[in-house]
Amino acid sequence: MKLVIIGLIVHVYTGIGRVALDVRLGCLSGNLTPDSEPQKIIDAAKFALRNVAVLELKAPYWRYVPTPLWSRYVRNMDYFIEICMKYIDAAMERLRTKKAINEFDLSLVERILAKETDPKMAYILALDLILVGIDTISMAVCSILYQLATRPEEQEKIYQELVEILPDPSVPLNTNHLDKAIYMKAFVREVFRVYSTVIGNGRTLQNDTTICGYKVPKGVQVVFPTVVTGNMEQYVTDAKTFKPMRWLKESSDESLHPFASLPYGHGARMCLGRRFADLEIQVLLAKLIRSYKLEYHHKPLKYKVTFMYAPDGELKFKVLQR
Numbered sequence: 167m168k169l170v171i172i173g174l175i176v177h178v179y180t181g182i183g184r185v186a187l188d189v190r191l192g193c194l195s196g197n198l199t200p201d202s203e204p205q206k207i208i209d210a211a212k213f214a215l216r217n218v219a220v221l222e223l224k225a226p227y228w229r230y231v232p233t234p235l236w237s238r239y240v241r242n243m244d245y246f247i248e249i250c251m252k253y254i255d256a257a258m259e260r261l262r263t264k265k266a267i268n269e270f271d272l273s274l275v276e277r278i279l280a281k282e283t284d285p286k287m288a289y290i291l292a293l294d295l296i297l298v299g300i301d302t303i304s305m306a307v308c309s310i311l312y313q314l315a316t317r318p319e320e321q322e323k324i325y326q327e328l329v330e331i332l333p334d335p336s337v338p339l340n341t342n343h344l345d346k347a348i349y350m351k352a353f354v355r356e357v358f359r360v361y362s363t364v365i366g367n368g369r370t371l372q373n374d375t376t377i378c379g380y381k382v383p384k385g386v387q388v389v390f391p392t393v394v395t396g397n398m399e400q401y402v403t404d405a406k407t408f409k410p411m412r413w414l415k416e417s418s419d420e421s422l423h424p425f426a427s428l429p430y431g432h433g434a435r436m437c438l439g440r441r442f443a444d445l446e447i448q449v450l451l452a453k454l455i456r457s458y459k460l461e462y463h464h465k466p467l468k469y470k471v472t473f474m475y476a477p478d479g480e481l482k483f484k485v486l487q488r
């Protein structure tokens with residue numbers, strides 16, 4: 167069973183590779199050896215995100231002397247840069263030899279390269295997407311699957327919705343199907359409200375500002391802890407109850423402040439990958455829950471903040487074919 171879940175998580179690596187580097191990274195292949203490229207990419211992404219908080223939030227000795235963690239972090243980033251350059255260069259070569267240049271025939275990377283003569287932009291974009299796009303979705307998926315497995319009634323409602331939308335599970339999934347998966351999407355929103363994978367976001371104030379009567383001077387970092395506000399009775403009626411229905415139009419919920427739960431942030435700097443992440447999560451859930459039932463029969467897991475907020479422990483699910 168563990169293999170199924172690991173498969174789901176590496177599915178995220180493969181998806182991001184397709185978007186950011188125009189290549190299937192091969193992370194889904196079985197029996198990856200420790201020195202294979204896909205396995206090294208998985209390890210490097212994990213290392214980067216697990217240690218960025220340690221470097222940023224603990225005493226920054228690395229600013230003065232290159233500590234072992236800092237040196238390893240830099241080597242790790244160099245590896246990412248090498249990977250990004252290798253695949254972006256290959257995409258440039260493909261673009262040069264491509265015959266018909268109809269925009270619709272081009273991948274995302276090719277579209278950028280067709281307009282941007284400096285490959286540096288494409289390297290940076292690829293690097294950004296790879297770094298922030300992997301752990302976020304995989305951690306969110308871990309959290310959502312854990313909630314599904316431990317809430318059988320909710321899972322059943324989602325399954326029934328999917329059976330109605332996709333009576334034949336072998337029919338390829340399309341956007342029309344996903345548009346109708348209203349309860350499934352409400353469930354994901356509710357998981358994000360209660361257990362927001364990214365616990366908050368921050369802004370450095372450009373001007374002196376008054377917020378809720380507090381005078382906050384320019385230059386101060388203001389943090390918006392969405393995992394806290396999303397669980398406050400003041401902004402969400404019956405906040406302690408897990409209730410996906412509250413996200414549906416017909417819900418009579420009295421209060422759900424539009425800014426209470428912002429799992430992808432807000433404004434000009436909100437998450438760039440939001441649509442991609444939502445789509446990836448929806449496709450994965452629709453395919454999985456339409457055909458399998460998830461159960462969890464072990465010790466309840468506590469949530470822990472690493473860089474992300476996710477269940478702490480092994481996700482030992484029992485996966486039963488429907």
Ligand code: HEM
Binds near residue numbers: 363429
């Ligand atoms: C469930 C998955 C994800 C969650 C919960 C998430 C959440 C967030 C949050 C909270 C921010 C900060 C927004 C703000 O400050 O207002 C952010 C920024 C960002 N995210 Fe995501 N993200 C996810 C997946 C992704 C993916 C898959 C990509 C790329 C394909 C991505 C790319 C970015 C980028 C580039 C930024 C920085 C935007 C900027 O500063 O202008 N994210 N994300």
